[in-house]
Amino acid sequence: MKFSSTDKYVAPADLTVAVNAAIALERPLLVKGEPGTGKTELARQVAASLGVPMLEWAVKSTTRAQQGLYEYDAVSRLRDSQLGDPRVEDVSHYIRKGKLWQAFEAEEKVVLLIDEIDKADIEFPNDLLQELDKMEFFVYETGETIKAKQRPIVIITSNNEKELPDAFLRRCFFHYISFPDTETMQQIVDVHFPGIKSALLTEALTQFYEIRETPGLKKKPSTSEVLDWLKLLLAEDLSPEDIRRDGKNALPRLHGALLKNEQDVHLFERLAFMLKGKR
Template sequence: MSGKFASTAGYLAAPELALAVNAALTLGRPLLVKGEPGTGKTELARQVAGSLGMELVEWHVKSTTKAAQGLYDYDAVGRLRDGQLGEARVHDVANYIRPGKLWQAFTAPSRVVLLIDEIDKADLEFPNDLLQELDRMEFHVYETGETIRATHRPLVIITSNNEKELPDAFLRRCFFHFIRFPSPEDLAAITRMHFPGIKEALLSAALAQFFEIRETPGLKKKPSTSEVLDCLKLLLAEDLGPEDLKRDAKSNLPRLHGALLKNEQDVQLFEKLAFLARRER
């Protein structure tokens, strides 16, 4: 691993985001990245790993995920079954230890990026249960009596959609960055990276409509960067132009609105706004 992280050919990193990544690298602290869904938090880890020539170890957290699973799993049931069958391997408990993502990251032959994705999906104790392991970069395997220590301190990138508060003790150990939603200029630059040949007239019209939708009062789920990219991909696939982006006169819904609006309440909101607009004429 050498050099510092900056924007890549496929990822536009704001200067303050690149600064946060490089600060976490220098300090050896986990980087906690927050922001609304679809702003590129998970992709950041992949781009950092790729641009710095580091392996990426991904741990995607679910509501049922326990912190201990990141260390290792002990297959006690499998060992009991093998014991009943008289298997010779039952005498070595190490045969029933399955390394978790932290174990993989700690014992990798070179420094890696460890992504702990959507940590706020887990229960409230999850971050606290990882405090010592992420701080000391080691943990104990009770079944075998061995201690697993990080050969090379990984760059830990932790993402959160801000669905729940994280413990103060956990936050103190992290370098924090909040990814703000891109400005119209930045979103245009991101779009050009993904669709180099896009016509400026279509891009301008699509983004103007996107931000108009996003800023509609009462919207339950604002469309994100990934959703505007999906919409533009469909527009280009159908070879549509700026004139095709006109909204339906009856429902006030934009063309291909299913890529931008993700629940029935928001669809009904635009239909209601169209109805009120007709009544005022």
């Protein structure tokens, strides 16, 4: 099974190599990068490229590793026993399968996305070491061992909010998604907006990369944000001249798609004030 770019996703050569290496090694692929660089979308496009289903486990700060395996609903079983429900004799009625269990029991290979693993408690990755390594786990309530019928392709994303344990990192193939250069970004834009005029795209991308390189910027705009911005520019039918910045206004047109906090907006307002003072 070989992953490659799809008609909806431009995968740089190094990312393609990383995905295929992880598949060949049968190791989880740990993907890091700036928010908005397509880490989550990568898993969806790997599934699309390989023609296999995808299961998504979105991790939150309250997520426990056990939830990915299964959860035992003891409260419902107690209630049913009090009501005389005959189902209480079969404990499996009260087992809710998690995403790992679903991936392990699938008849065909699947892509399993564990999204934003760094949001969870620091022990979360360690609690999955055995399961991801051996591709099996034990269900204490039923006494059965669940083994993967087909080893899933596991893709794990992280925004670097927390350091991940070394023992966990040793079991992964790692890749950092670098921010796209101008040429790659043009390819990405062509996928989403194939009819965009080159003059508008050139002006928009020039401004976009200038904004990203502005000293003091708290949050740099990402790939997803420049795509949103371009969508708005096209919806408003703006020309390159319409969006060109001058000394009167250092803020880009429709800047709310690119700048996501008041500190960065104030930064560009101060830059505009300084430019006026020099004129």
